Amino acid sequence: MEPWVIILCSLGVxxxxxxxxxxxxxxxxxxxxxxxxxxxxxxxxxxxxxxxxACGYPGCxxxxxxxxxxxxxxxxxxxxxKKTADAVSAIMGVTADVGERKVGRVRCNGTCDNASERxxxxxxxxxxxxxxxxxxxxxCSFACIGYGDCCxxxxxxCITIENGVAKINDDYCAGCGACVDACPRSIIxxxxxxxxxxxxxxNTETGKTARLQCKVACIGCHRCEKSCxxxxxxxxxxxxxxxxxxxxxxxxxxxxxPMHCIYNxxxxxxxxxxxxx
Amino acid sequence: xxxxxxxxLDILLFMVSCVLTNNFIFSKFLGCCPFxxxxxxxxxxxxxxxxxxxxxxxxxxFTWMINSWVLVPLGLGYLQxxxxxxxxxxxxxxxxxxxxxxxxxxYGALGIYLPLITTNCAVLGVCILNMNAGHDLLFSVLxxxxxxxxxxxAIVLMAGIRERIEGSVxxxxxxxxxxxxxxxxxxxSIAFMGFSGLFNxx
Numbered sequence: 456m457e458p459w460v461i462i463l464c465s466l467g468v469x470x471x472x473x474x475x476x477x478x479x480x481x482x483x484x485x486x487x488x489x490x491x492x493x494x495x496x497x498x499x500x501x502x503x504x505x506x507x508x509a510c511g512y513p514g515c516x517x518x519x520x521x522x523x524x525x526x527x528x529x530x531x532x533x534x535x536x537k538k539t540a541d542a543v544s545a546i547m548g549v550t551a552d553v554g555e556r557k558v559g560r561v562r563c564n565g566t567c568d569n570a571s572e573r574x575x576x577x578x579x580x581x582x583x584x585x586x587x588x589x590x591x592x593x594x595c596s597f598a599c600i601g602y603g604d605c606c607x608x609x610x611x612x613c614i615t616i617e618n619g620v621a622k623i624n625d626d627y628c629a630g631c632g633a634c635v636d637a638c639p640r641s642i643i644x645x646x647x648x649x650x651x652x653x654x655x656x657x658n659t660e661t662g663k664t665a666r667l668q669c670k671v672a673c674i675g676c677h678r679c680e681k682s683c684x685x686x687x688x689x690x691x692x693x694x695x696x697x698x699x700x701x702x703x704x705x706x707x708x709x710x711x712x713p714m715h716c717i718y719n720x721x722x723x724x725x726x727x728x729x730x731x732x
Numbered sequence: 733x734x735x736x737x738x739x740x741l742d743i744l745l746f747m748v749s750c751v752l753t754n755n756f757i758f759s760k761f762l763g764c765c766p767f768x769x770x771x772x773x774x775x776x777x778x779x780x781x782x783x784x785x786x787x788x789x790x791x792x793x794f795t796w797m798i799n800s801w802v803l804v805p806l807g808l809g810y811l812q813x814x815x816x817x818x819x820x821x822x823x824x825x826x827x828x829x830x831x832x833x834x835x836x837x838x839y840g841a842l843g844i845y846l847p848l849i850t851t852n853c854a855v856l857g858v859c860i861l862n863m864n865a866g867h868d869l870l871f872s873v874l875x876x877x878x879x880x881x882x883x884x885x886a887i888v889l890m891a892g893i894r895e896r897i898e899g900s901v902x903x904x905x906x907x908x909x910x911x912x913x914x915x916x917x918x919x920x921s922i923a924f925m926g927f928s929g930l931f932n933x934x
Contacts, residue, residue, distance in 0.1 A: 456807075465811055468802060472815055476822040483826045487833040 494523045494546055501542035503534035505610040509631030522547065533557070534611070534629035555647040557630040559614075559623045562642045564655040564716060565598035566618040569670040586639040593619075595668035597657040599642055605634035625720065650699040651721035652709060659693040671716045679708035679717060746871065748930075750878035756854045757886045757917075758924035763854030766845050767887050768913055772898070776841040777891035781884030783831070783846065785877065787823045788855050792876025794819045795859040796869050816859045817850075824850045854883055889920065 499519035510531040512518040521527035522543060529544040529551045536556050544551035576585050576592035582604040590596040601619040613627035614634060623634070625648060635643045642657050654673060658665045662674035675693040687701035688708050695708075695717070709717045756762045763784070770780040795816045803811055828846055831839045839846070849855065858879050862872040893916055897903060903912060 464806060465808055468806065468808055468811060469815060469818070472798070472802075472818055476818060480822055480825055484829055487829040489833050 492523050495519050497546045498522050498543055501535070501539055501546065502532050503539060503629060505534055505629070505631075507534050507610040507629065507631040507633060509533045509629070509633070534631050536629070555649065557645045558625040558628040558648045559630065559632070559634050559643045560625075560646045560653045560720070561599060561621045561623055562644060562653060562655055562657050563597070563599040563620060563640075564671045564718065565593060565595055565669045566620045568618065570595055570598050570619070571668055583639045591640075593668075595658055595660075595665070595672065597640060597642065597659065598669065599638075599640065604637045604639065605643060608633040608637040647699055650697070650702055650704070652697060652702055652704050652706065652717065652719045654688075654695045654697055654716060655718050656714075656716040657694060661693065665693075666714070671714055673716045674714055676713065678711050678713060682707045682711040743870075743874065746874060747878045750875055751882040751885060752924065752927040753930065754879070755882040755886060755924050756857065756879050757883060758921040759928075760854075760857065762857040763852050763883055764917075765848065766852060767883070767890065768910070768917070769848075770842065770845045771887050771890040771913070772894055773841075774888060774891045774895060776838070777887045778884070779835075779838045780842055780845060781880075781887050783827050783842070784849055784852060784854070784883055785880035786827055787820065787849055787852075788858055788876045788880035788883075789873060790823050790876075791816070791820050791855055792858050792862055792872045793869075794823075796862060796867075796872040799863055800869075812860065812863060813856075816856060820855050820859075821850045854879070886920070886924075890916065893920075 496519075499515055502515045502519060504515055506514040508514070510518045510527060510533070512521050512527065512531075515532075518527055518531060522529060522531065529547050529549060530540040532539045532543065535542075540551045571594035573590065573592055573594045576588065578584055578588065580602050582600040582602045585591055585600050585602055591598070591600050593600065599620045601616050601621065603614075603616050603621070605621050606614045606616060610631065610633065611627050611629050613624040613629075615622050615624070621634075621643070623643075630645055630648075632645055635641075635645060640657070646653065656665075656669075656671065656673040658668065658672045660668065660672075662676065665672035665674050673690075673694045675690045675695070677690050679688045679695050680690060684705060684707060685701050685703050687698045687703070688695055689698070690696075697708075704719065704721075706719055709719050754760065757764060757767050766780055766784070771777050798815055798819065799809075799812060803809055803815065824847060827849070828839075831842070831846065858876050862875055867875060890913075894913060897912065897916075907915070
């Protein structure tokens with residue numbers, strides 16, 4: 456056979472084979488076409504995209520699907536805040552009422568300088584492990600242990616350990632609550648971002664014990680209660696707690712506290728600040 | 733009893749030998765990539781095994797037809813490899829679309845290993861081995877189906893062992909993960925070698 460006949464033969468056979476298979480694939484593709492609601496991808500694109508799981512669904516894809524199916528609220532993405540909720544509700548054609556933006560607050564200021572030590576810990580660098588060993592390395596068994604279990608779970612890299620205590624950068628905190636679950640001491644709480652006055656202690660021991668354990672412990676002296684003009688702060692179970700609904704952020708308790716354990720996270724005019732940022 | 737010019741006993745023996753003694757993974761070294769890659773969970777391993785079975789069965793059927801009805805009569809035997817790959821790729825694409833529709837979770841779990849069935853050497857291997865051994869249509873398809881079932885058996889056994897080891901046994905740090913998987917694969921291969929004695933007395 457001439458060489459060009461062989462070449463043409465091979466080309467022809469492969470070409471016909473490819474054509475037949477291509478047509479078959481096209482038919483199969485039509486038959487098994489997966490119809491995806493275009494709103495799902497639109498909602499997915501509007502989300503924060505950190506797969507933090509704060510919405511209760513496995514990742515952003517799961518949440519987007521649930522929103523379109525009507526199973527999840529359009530405001531469910533806490534990490535995205537108001538902007539995301541507005542975008543999602545626009546896609547879904549509903550109006551959303553977003554609650555206040557929440558951020559995590561560490562309710563402990565037991566830094567290496569303030570808190571007394573119980574022992575020197577050299578084991579696994581994890582709060583959960585350290586907490587399990589004889590009440591933890593700090594004398595106060597309510598204190599931040601400072602090995603950063605919260606930092607490790609934070610998808611937004613907004614928690615740092617400074618001088619043995621976790622600090623949350625509330626400009627970046629999305630309020631997903633992952634750190635709240637990760638903390639073995641349960642000292643991180645989700646608080647509305649504009650309620651900036653926080654009692655930075657969870658120590659329920661009696662005054663003297665608490666004072667020996669930490670220089671900035673709440674000793675339950677009730678002075679903040681008396682100073683508060685709006686009845687927002689009360690000593691419950693040996694430790695002061697602020698009712699965020701009543702607190703006006705006047706700062707009277709911050710001034711009065713003899714142990715300096717109440718802290719205002721925001722100095723300046725509250726009203727002129729964009730809390731949804 | 734005669735079926736398509738072959739003895740029934742021969743066919744039975746051929747089936748068993750495909751699964752046990754001529755196991756693609758343990759005695760031919762074919763298809764090791766998905767065998768190690770997708771064998772961490774029994775469920776996904778089973779899914780992978782079924783997908784490979786489907787592709788291998790159809791691939792050995794279609795490639796036999798193309799080879800003996802088109803390529804050999806036209807004297808184009810040298811187009812074997814490229815046309816076989818074409819058929820296999822199309823079949824894998826079919827499986828992918830089918831899985832995406834019918835079982836999105838399995839589709840997600842198999843991930844990159846699903847399109848990789850295209851380059852699974854066991855699939856191309858069974859087609860070329862069929863041609864080289866001169867099997868007829870029946871034996872080609874049997875080789876495809878039962879060879880793939882051997883693959884399924886191997887990958888599911890492997891996944892079962894790996895699941896147990898992950899969960900309960902204290903594994904030395906230096907052996908964790910792939911080193912241990914390869915050692916297990918080696919030991920399983922030795923065990924499968926034992927099956928070759930099965931046919932000496934028949």
